[in-house]
Amino acid sequence: MLLPSKVTICEVAPRDGFQAEQEWIPTKQKLEIIKALATTGIQSMEITSFVHPKAIPQLKDASEVVERSQDLTNIRFRALVPNARGAERAIKAGIKKIKLMLSATDSHSISNANCTVEEAQNNHMSTIELAHRHNIKVGGSISVAFGCPYEGKVPIDRLISIVDRYNRQGVYEVSLADTTGMADPVQVYETLGVLKSLFPQTTFTMHFHNTRGMALANVFAALQQGVLDFDSSIAGLGGCPYAPGASGNVATEDLIHMLERMGIETGVDLEQVILVAKETQKLIGHDGGSYMLQAGPCSALSLKPTGQQKIGK
Template identity: 50%
Template sequence: MGKLDEVVITEVSPRDGFQSLPQIVPTEEKIDFINQILNCGFKQVEVTSFVHPKAIPQMSDADEVLQRIKRPTDVTLRALVPNLHGLERAIKAKVDKVKLMLSATDSHSLNNANEKTIDAMRGFESLVEKAEENSIQLEGSISVAFGCPYEGLVPIERHIEICKRYEQLGITDISLADTTGMANPDSIKRIIYSLKTQFPEFCYSLHLHNTRGMAFANAVAGFEEGIVDFDSSLAGLGGCPYAPNASGNIATEDLVHGFQEMGIKTNLNLDRIIEVAKKLQISYPKESESFILKAGKVSDLHIAPTEQIKLGK
């Protein structure tokens, strides 16, 4: 949990970014990018997901990646796990923290996990027990929290029902994901306020997508409601393979730059982040969505003309 004048940003491009690419990133290239990311000052990086290779072939090298990357002692390595088998692989790979996969609506859950939301949560009991046995941190999630492409707006009663079940499981670290960029500042504030009122002991984070250009406004709205933990992806890579029109995450360089311009500390090296993001943009130009990579930082001033040239006849 950060202070009210600073935020904690988790980099998710190695997982959410790479899984959305139409091609598979070669393992050597992936390891090189992750090592560069780990050198940018992040305190937490979502490195991969332990899903079935047939479901997400881009993550089929998860075990090898965790084995071969340079692992700083001061960085929490997080991975997404869909089930007990995925958790067992994550434990063997020695991740520090795992994030559970869950959808707010049954429609998205059936498409993403092949079972309804509450049925999926019943399977979490064995994961909680296994994680506790192995001293692995657990984070819950609620995908399509601010709008489902199949069912529309998600009633707050649905969030409360899910969070009550998380509470019963002993999981109080919850990621709220705007998976298809359907949120706006009002809905962000309304849902966060309601959940913080009902579950004040929970720690919430925001995972925002910039599908409709609202992500930074939504981040500021979340910050104003006390959220200090955010996910983002270098060069704006990302998108859910199981949701229509789910474009990239908010670009890390856009989020860091925006917060820093507002006087909110991120404790990250923005120039180093931009350097790595540019490399990703060169490698995957069609998937890159970043304002800072297009326009530069506000502080990147240009040489002023010394004399105005007037055009005459």
Template identity: 55%
Template structure:
């Protein structure tokens, strides 16, 4: 296994939205700028949802107006409707990701409508996007298990992918929103979807709620997935899904893949520096193995002499 992976950093959207205490706009800008310096080619900067739904991201326009722009770095944002899309276009977002749940229960909780109703509401959004330069990507939350309904049938995912394909969408994110997936399930689901939809690029968006995220990432990689979302410091969690703790930490994903000889083209050292910056501002929200333990290549000094223990 040596094919490089493409990582999208989602800390400033998925990570920040889960934090109740207000993060000042200038701190958000500082963190996003630091993330850009890590070498990511795509950063999910924010979300254009209604401020009442996600108060933490009400400054989305201001953040995008102040962050630095760099050639070759795509700015992505989550958009729920046409109004959100208009804001994203005006803010200079390159790619808008749609917000959709695999189950009706999670969709009603998250978007106040069923999955089918949400898909229907995407139609004018898609038409508006065609009039602009913005790209549209699809997503499927709770794709591997719903906290209200349990297992999500793969037929449900197939139906959603068919609708996305009919819209002309070429990229779909599969989200393990509450960390319910396991490697065998990831393999079965990814194999089924990639065989049925070879024209679609699938991304895995994994949460580490039950410590399975890296194993799930490797399972996805073995089935051909090369695009992954991750969050520096392990920040994240859906406000509308019980038990949805943080995303897989970017530093853990990068460290694991690089140790296996899989290039990520993102600087682990810079990601760790950014994780420490986030830790300074949000100390109680960091959840990262590598930040705590260091890289496996960080060796300790040998003892000066052997310690003898008397029997």
């Protein structure tokens, strides 16, 4: 079986993880988590989203978070932006890469962005032009790419159309997001097979949620198609406020553990990530179902000699 020897993990807890929290996380504590993550070897982070504060109150401090993280030069930051106004705020704060917000279906798009998919794509052009004027990198995204809670399974033709439009707009990096955990490994493998054959110049990144316990299996299917970039969130935090039943992302510590067991390099210190995840879990008061926070890594198991066990005295 041919699998990649190395992959890149983008930590999304400061955006996707925090946005799902109802109780306000003070800016100082967000920054402490971001700075702690920067010591683990993680090289990429989706640090926040420049949506309207009324839409996601938890991220109303987006500009301050970015501005106060500029000293972390060992990590590449990106931010999710819904429109040109959000991009302007992101660029002013110091972001060097933006990710466009887009849904695969009209129902989710209307709920999430108050416009249809086509309208959102039309609006992207002004954002992309603004980014290019400021020498800012642009990535695209497709939420509910593998299944929509309102419309069900997304036809492959819809994804082809969206990626084609992205390419025509000059965007050649596209994140496929399983926003509500509806994907299965066969679907992921087959979908990527089609998209990679039609768009060989496009880099596909994967954003899996573990709503139904299949995120790691879906990662494996994507690895088999040669995908090298994955989003994840410490402690399995996350969820889309505009997708019924959405739950956390695949946990960063679980993803690293699986990849390391398979001999795939991430460049990230698993023990350090687990420590940060535990501290974040204490701060927020819960996790999203992280296996490492429950059982710990296999390497932590003590090897005891086998033999007959006596019960009682």
